[in-house]
Amino acid sequence: MSTTAEEQAKLVETSKRLAAYQAVKDYLLPEYTRVGIGSGSTVVYVVEAIAALGPAVTSKMAFYPTGSQSEELIEAAGLDLQYISKLPAGRQLDVAFDGADEVDDDLNLIKGGGACLWQEKIVAASAKQFVCVADFRKLSPSLGTAWKKGIPIEVLPMAAPRVLDELQRMGSQNPRIRPGLPGKAGAIVTDNGLWIIDAPFAPLLLSKGTEPGDGNNGVWTVDALADALIKIPGVAEIGLFYGKNGLQVASGAQKPVAAYFGMADGSVEVRTASS
Numbered sequence: 001m002s003t004t005a006e007e008q009a010k011l012v013e014t015s016k017r018l019a020a021y022q023a024v025k026d027y028l029l030p031e032y033t034r035v036g037i038g039s040g041s042t043v044v045y046v047v048e049a050i051a052a053l054g055p056a057v058t059s060k061m062a063f064y065p066t067g068s069q070s071e072e073l074i075e076a077a078g079l080d081l082q083y084i085s086k087l088p089a090g091r092q093l094d095v096a097f098d099g100a101d102e103v104d105d106d107l108n109l110i111k112g113g114g115a116c117l118w119q120e121k122i123v124a125a126s127a128k129q130f131v132c133v134a135d136f137r138k139l140s141p142s143l144g145t146a147w148k149k150g151i152p153i154e155v156l157p158m159a160a161p162r163v164l165d166e167l168q169r170m171g172s173q174n175p176r177i178r179p180g181l182p183g184k185a186g187a188i189v190t191d192n193g194l195w196i197i198d199a200p201f202a203p204l205l206l207s208k209g210t211e212p213g214d215g216n217n218g219v220w221t222v223d224a225l226a227d228a229l230i231k232i233p234g235v236a237e238i239g240l241f242y243g244k245n246g247l248q249v250a251s252g253a254q255k256p257v258a259a260y261f262g263m264a265d266g267s268v269e270v271r272t273a274s275s
């Protein structure tokens with residue numbers, strides 16, 4: 001049976017909400033005091049689920065945003081807004097929730113569809129546990145399969161032409177500076193005053209158990225590509241969240257400990273990191 005675009009959009013929203021409520025139920029413990037809040041449309045439901053717990057649970061918690069959108073979400077929900085820049089050295093967030101544009105079988109992520117990737121990575125890596133929430137469209141065997149717009153890369157504007165050249169040399173097909181939203185002339189400007197380049201690559205190989213793909217034949221493993229991208233002069237941060245997961249390192253993990261997917265049949269699929 002075919003679904004209309006409107007029905008499909010409703011299904012997607014329902015699945016985002018299901019994933020968000022389940023993730024909050026499983027990972028937001030009442031004793032927690034510091035919580036990271038990511039960006040995007042799925043995180044709206046995370047904040048809704050948290051606010052629904054009421055002040056008896058949330059009043060002892062501080063919430064740390066990943067940009068101006070999540071700042072507004074936290075404030076509008078009446079939750080205590082704090083900043084990661086004020087988190088004392090040696091302290092971590094108890095948990096951080098965020099969405100993703102694509103999630104592979106190894107829980108590597110593409111993020112940055114909403115242009116918030118740099119702060120998102122800092123907040124995720126500042127948390128003891130990073131939990132991803134998404135709808136069924138984000139599940140993918142390998143990054144670059146479902147999300148075709150390219151890997152979001154945050155760049156210093158003056159370096160953008162050189163970065164584009166280098167990305168093409170690395171095999172990216174038609175990397176582009178992301179334009180501003182309707183009504184804004186020129187490039188999109190991030191919360192950090194930088195630009196975003198979207199760089200499509202051929203689907204990325206999982207790093208685990210694979211010969212390192214170094215791009216020589218146009219094929220990269222996630223880790224090899226990420227390590228190469230972050231070294232390009234002018235690149236501030238990349239939208240690949242990769243490397244070790246939160247079970248393997250005490251802090252600094254970019255990969256989630258668990259990813260929650262709202263499915264089209266109304267169930268929630270949970271994928272957890274293996275050690």
Ligand SMILES: O=C(CO)[C@H](O)[C@H](O)COP(=O)(O)O
Nearest residue numbers: 040041042099112113114116
């Ligand atoms: O990385 C992000 C923003 O930079 C978002 O988490 C990602 O784009 C997913 O967004 P949505 O929940 O709207 O699908």
